[in-house]
Every structure is written in C-alpha cells, then in structure tokens.
Amino acid sequence: MRPIHSTISDSSVHQLAHATLERVFDWKAFRKSVSVSDLIALLLIMATTNGTLFATVKRFFHVCYETARQALKANLPKEDVLTDKLVGALHDVLTFSRQDRKRQWTVAIDLHNVPYYGSRDTTGIIGGQKKQGTKYFCVYATATLIHKRRRYTVGLCAVTKSTPMHTIVDTLLKQIDKHKLLIGGVVLDSGFDSGETILLLQKREVSYTIPLRRKGKGTNRRNACFAWESGTVGEVDWVTEKTRQAVKTRVLVWKRLGQPDTKVYAFSGWGDAKAIKEARRAWLGRRRYRERFGIETSYRQKNQARAWTTSHSIEYRLLLEGLAHLLRQIWVRLSELVARTQKLKPTTWVALRLCDLLDTILDQLKKQFPPKPLIPNNSNTL
Numbered sequence: 001m002r003p004i005h006s007t008i009s010d011s012s013v014h015q016l017a018h019a020t021l022e023r024v025f026d027w028k029a030f031r032k033s034v035s036v037s038d039l040i041a042l043l044l045i046m047a048t049t050n051g052t053l054f055a056t057v058k059r060f061f062h063v064c065y066e067t068a069r070q071a072l073k074a075n076l077p078k079e080d081v082l083t084d085k086l087v088g089a090l091h092d093v094l095t096f097s098r099q100d101r102k103r104q105w106t107v108a109i110d111l112h113n114v115p116y117y118g119s120r121d122t123t124g125i126i127g128g129q130k131k132q133g134t135k136y137f138c139v140y141a142t143a144t145l146i147h148k149r150r151r152y153t154v155g156l157c158a159v160t161k162s163t164p165m166h167t168i169v170d171t172l173l174k175q176i177d178k179h180k181l182l183i184g185g186v187v188l189d190s191g192f193d194s195g196e197t198i199l200l201l202q203k204r205e206v207s208y209t210i211p212l213r214r215k216g217k218g219t220n221r222r223n224a225c226f227a228w229e230s231g232t233v234g235e236v237d238w239v240t241e242k243t244r245q246a247v248k249t250r251v252l253v254w255k256r257l258g259q260p261d262t263k264v265y266a267f268s269g270w271g272d273a274k275a276i277k278e279a280r281r282a283w284l285g286r287r288r289y290r291e292r293f294g295i296e297t298s299y300r301q302k303n304q305a306r307a308w309t310t311s312h313s314i315e316y317r318l319l320l321e322g323l324a325h326l327l328r329q330i331w332v333r334l335s336e337l338v339a340r341t342q343k344l345k346p347t348t349w350v351a352l353r354l355c356d357l358l359d360t361i362l363d364q365l366k367k368q369f370p371p372k373p374l375i376p377n378n379s380n381t382l
Contacts, residue, residue: 008337008338010360010364013330013334013357013361014044014360014361014364017326017330017361018040018041018044020093020326021043021044021089021323021326022036023092025075025085026075026077027039028074028075030067030070030071030075031067033071034063034067034068034071039071039072039075041365041368041369042056042060042068042072043072043307043323044323044361044362045060045362046320047305047306047323047327048327048359048361048362048365049307050304050305050306050307050308051307051308052307052308053307053309058372059371059372059374060365060369060370060371060372072316072319073316076313076319077315078315079158079314082315082318082319082322083157083158083318083322086156086318086319086325087154087155087156087175088179089322090152090153090154090325090326090329091179093152093326093330094154094333095333096181101180101182102182103182104182104183104184104185105145105147105182105185106145106147106183106184106186106187106288106291107144107146107172107176107183107185107186108143108186108187108188108295109142109143109144109155109168109187109192110141110144110188110189110292111139111159111168111189112140112142112299113128113137114138114139114306115131115132115133115137116136116137117134117136118311119310119312120136122312123312123314124160124314124317125138126139126160126161138321139160140156140157140158140159140318140321141157141158141168141171141172142155142156142295143155143175143176144295144298146187146288146291146292148346148347149332149335149336149339149346149350150332150336151295151298152332152333153298153325153329154176154179155171155172155173155176156172156175156321156322156325157171157172157175158314158317158318164194165191165192165194165196165197166196166197166199166200169186169192169197170200173186173204183206184207184269185206185207185208185209185269185270185288186201186206186208187208187209187210187288187289187291187292188209188210189292190212193210193211193212193213193266194240195238195239195240195245195247196240196243197210198247198249199240199245201268202268206269207267207268207269207270207285207288208266208268208269209265209266209267209270209285209286209288210265210266211263211264211265211289212236212264212265212266214226221237221238222236224236225251225253226253226262229253230254230255230262231253231254232252233250233252233253233282234253235248235250235251236248236249236251236264237249249266249267249268250266250267250268250282251264251265251266252265252267252282252285252286254286265285265286267282268285269281270282270284270285298328301328301354302324302325302328304328304354304355304358305323305324305328305354305358306320306323307323307324327354327357327358330357331352331354331357334357335352338351338352
C-alpha cells in the first residue's frame with residue numbers, strides 16, 4: 001500500500017477511499033450512462049449516508065434506478081471472487097512494515113448478524129432470536145487483530161446455515177495466510193467450541209482460547225469439568241459427535257464473584273511452556289479472550305457505514321458489508337497515523353471519529369454530485 005502524507009486533508013481521505021476501491025476491483029463502465037467513477041461514487045454515497053440504492057440514485061444522480069442497478073449487477077463477480085477482492089481491499093489499506101510482517105498477531109474471530117427485512121425465502125438468510133424488528137439475518141464472520149490502534153479487520157466471509165464453524169475458522173485463517181500475516185493466537189466465542197475447531201487450531205500450532213459450553217444434559221467427560229473448583233487448570237478429552245475424532249485440550253475453570261455460572265476456557269499456548277507456568281499461561285489466555293470484546297465495538301462502528309438493502313443477491317449484500325468494513329479500516333489507518341504523528345500513548349483518545357470521516361467523504365462527493373433538493377422549488381407543499 002502506498003504511504004500517504006502525515007497531513008490529512010478532506011480531499012486525501014476521499015481519494016484514499018476512491019483509489020482503494022478502484023485499484024482492487026475490476027470495474028467496467030456500463031454503456032455510456034454510468035462510468036467507473038460514477039459507480040464508485042454511488043457506493044461511497046450509499047455507505048456514508050446509510051442509504052439504499054434507490055434513494056441515493058434519486059437524490060444524487062441523473063440516471064434512473066434500473067440503470068444503476070444493472071450497472072452494479074454487471075460488475076458483481078461470483079461470491080468467492082468477490083470475497084477475495086474485499087479481503088484484498090482490507091489488506092491493501094494496512095500500513096505494516098517488514099517488522100510488522102514478522103510479528104505474530106492475535107486475532108479475534110466472531111460472527112455478526114445483519115438484520116434482513118426482505119423475503120424469508122431469500123438465499124443465505126439465517127433465522128434467529130428477534131432483534132431490531134426481525135428474526136432473519138445475513139450472517140458474516142470476521143477476523144480482527146487485537147491490538148491498540150491497530151484493530152484491523154483481516155478476514156471476512158459470508159456464512160450460511162449449513163456452514164460448519166471449523167470451516168469458517170479455516171477460511172478466515174487461510175485468507176490471512178494468503179496476505180502473509182503471521183498469526184500466533186486466536187480467540188473465539190463459545191459458538192466455535194466444537195472439537196473440530198480445536199483440532200484445527202492444534203494442527204496449526206497456534207495459541208487459542210475458546211469458552212466451552214455444556215454438551216447434553218448428562219454428566220459426560222466434557223461436562224464434568226464444570227464442577228471443578230474455580231481456578232483449576234486441568235485437561236479434558238472427548239470424542240466429536242459426527243467424525244468421532246478424539247479431542248484433548250487444557251482448560252481453565254473460572255467463576256467470578258457474583259457470577260452464577262462457572263466458565264470453562266479451553267486454551268493452548270500463550271507463552272513458552274518451558275519458561276511460563278501453566279497457571280500463568282491459562283491466565284494469559286483468559287486475558288486475551290477478555291480483550292476480544294473490542295470486536296463488538298468494531299461491529300457498531302462498521303454499521304455507521306453500512307448501506308441498506310433487501311436484495312436477494314448474496315453478492316450485492318456482501319459488497320455492501322465489505323464496503324462498510326473497508327471504510328472503517330481506512331478510519332483505523334488514519335487514527336494510527338494521527339496517533340503516530342502526535343506521539344500519543346496507546347491509551348490516549350484520538351480526536352478522529354468515524355462519523356466525522358464519513359461526513360468528510362460525503363462532503364467531497366457532494367461537490368461532484370450536488371444533491372437534488374428534498375422539496376422541489378416549484379412545490380406548493382408548504
């Protein structure tokens with residue numbers, strides 16, 4: 001990725017977002033009506049206004065909605081190709097040195113549900129607990145670095161109801177491998193506590209922390225550790241249900257004061273086993289898991305730049321989701337640049353909000369595409 005100047009101007013922010021999209025995707029003009037520049041501007045306006053395609057075209061462009069829809073459809077590749085290009089765009093924004101490339105990073109992997117208000121028969125929609133007025137969601141998995149000032153998103157994929165959890169983890173880690181980032185540790189939510197996931201991480205020889213859930217109602221080998229005393233570090237083994245593979249992992253049993261339920265964390269690694277005691281390694285694993293909660297903040301930030309749609313197209317929904325992550329990625333990069341320029345401590349707040357960055361991009365786009373008035377001048381409404 002080409003470095004940008006330390007002085008951040010309104011035009012440079014817009015140019016960075018525009019250039020990243022233009023460089024990574026193979027855009028093609030649609031007839032004579034919609035140029036490549038218009039396509040990129042259309043997507044950026046949708047993202048910065050949280051708008052739909054119809055509302056954005058109607059207010060900012062002089063082509064009809066159907067023409068704009070066909071232009072975007074003509075530029076959408078298949079899901080696997082689109083995923084590869086979106087992940088490439090996310091990594092294109094990173095400002096990593098050679099030393100950063102040699103470092104072993106810790107990533108948090110999690111699922112994110114995007115409310116869907118279209119047809120229930122739409123492909124790729126997953127049902128769940130009612131939230132924000134709907135029981136149906138588009139589900140995406142992300143991998144995010146756990147680091148102050150560098151909470152970059154480095155992996156992204158769409159999830160279907162039939163996708164196994166260990167397949168999701170494998171897909172995201174392979175995306176990171178492809179872009180030559182070294183992963184030393186992985187922290188996951190309890191939804192990824194399958195034996196296949198643990199075996200996958202053990203095969204990769206990376207540190208991991210995963211909260212275990214109870215399996216079944218009886219007292220089996222896996223559930224027995226929930227009765228152990230808080231602070232106990234032990235070993236648990238069981239057999240996977242479908243593949244009947246033997247799984248063995250170290251666990252930490254922990255119960256906080258005032259907390260009714262006992263937590264069991266499966267872990268491995270987190271330091272040199274010869275130099276660090278087992279209890280210390282277990283504590284480090286639990287600490288890394290607590291740090292993963294920052295990924296929820298990244299999801300809330302990403303939602304500030306997510307355009308809305310009820311489209312049946314998996315590729316189009318994935319494009320809007322990836323664009324939201326990309327704009328947040330640019331914000332992380334600029335925040336890191338500001339902190340480095342001002343020599344701020346990792347705990348010092350950076351006076352650069354994502355919403356301000358989105359407003360800056362929108363203001364630049366409004367100069368090229370002046371919005372039409374909400375109420376026509378010749379209207380007698382008032």
